[in-house]
Amino acid sequence: MRIEYPKEKLMDLFIKGRKNSLSIGVIVFTLILSLIIHRIQTKKIGELDVKKSAETKRNEVLKEIAQSEKTINLYKNIFSKKDASLIMEAVSDIVRDSNVRLISIKPEKEERQPLYVKYPFTLVVGADNYHTIGKFINKIEERPEAYFIDALSMRSQEEAADQAPRQTSKLIVDITLSIIEFKG
Numbered sequence: 001m002r003i004e005y006p007k008e009k010l011m012d013l014f015i016k017g018r019k020n021s022l023s024i025g026v027i028v029f030t031l032i033l034s035l036i037i038h039r040i041q042t043k044k045i046g047e048l049d050v051k052k053s054a055e056t057k058r059n060e061v062l063k064e065i066a067q068s069e070k071t072i073n074l075y076k077n078i079f080s081k082k083d084a085s086l087i088m089e090a091v092s093d094i095v096r097d098s099n100v101r102l103i104s105i106k107p108e109k110e111e112r113q114p115l116y117v118k119y120p121f122t123l124v125v126g127a128d129n130y131h132t133i134g135k136f137i138n139k140i141e142e143r144p145e146a147y148f149i150d151a152l153s154m155r156s157q158e159e160a161a162d163q164a165p166r167q168t169s170k171l172i173v174d175i176t177l178s179i180i181e182f183k184g
Contacts, residue, residue, distance in 0.1 A: 087179060090145065091123065098136040101126040103172070120150065120178040127171045140177065151176040 088105055095102040103124040111118040127133045133154070140147050153174045 087119070087121065087145075090143065091121070091140075091177070094136065094139045094143070095125065098139050099127075099132050100136045100173075108176075115183055117181045117183065118178050119181065120176055123173075123175040123177055125173050125175065127173060129170065133171065133173055145179060148178050148180065149175060150178050 088107075091105060092102065103126055104122075105124075106122045108120040108122055111120065125133075125136065127136070137149065137152075140149065151174075155172050155174075157170050157172065
């Protein structure tokens, strides 16, 4: 069975179909164009996120550098040049506060480096026990002048009798102590 449609109806359907397909084509084209634009913008946003992360890391590094510079300047102030008599006086105060006996204190030759000067001192102290020596070293380390203990050696009174025969200490401790001055 065959159905026949009038030509006019077929033409109307064809024209409506053309209009609809044109509308569908415009919609599909717009969707494709929107997807392309979206991909491009998403890629640009990703690149900006990477740049933002890199800049954030740089800012953190710059903050760390600024903090380091502040710390260095603080140390420069702490390590300003000290008069030898003031250093010896400070060491004498530490000796008094820690129950050790100062046998001798002797400034050594300063050591000049490109960025700093090191002022060493040799101390010989006597102590009755290891705990007293530990307290003495702890008091040295607590000083704001920041003394550095470069070397330390201990010997019993019997071993030291030849060098210091009239000492009553059980232990004799030789300490090389230094303070640093930064050149600026």
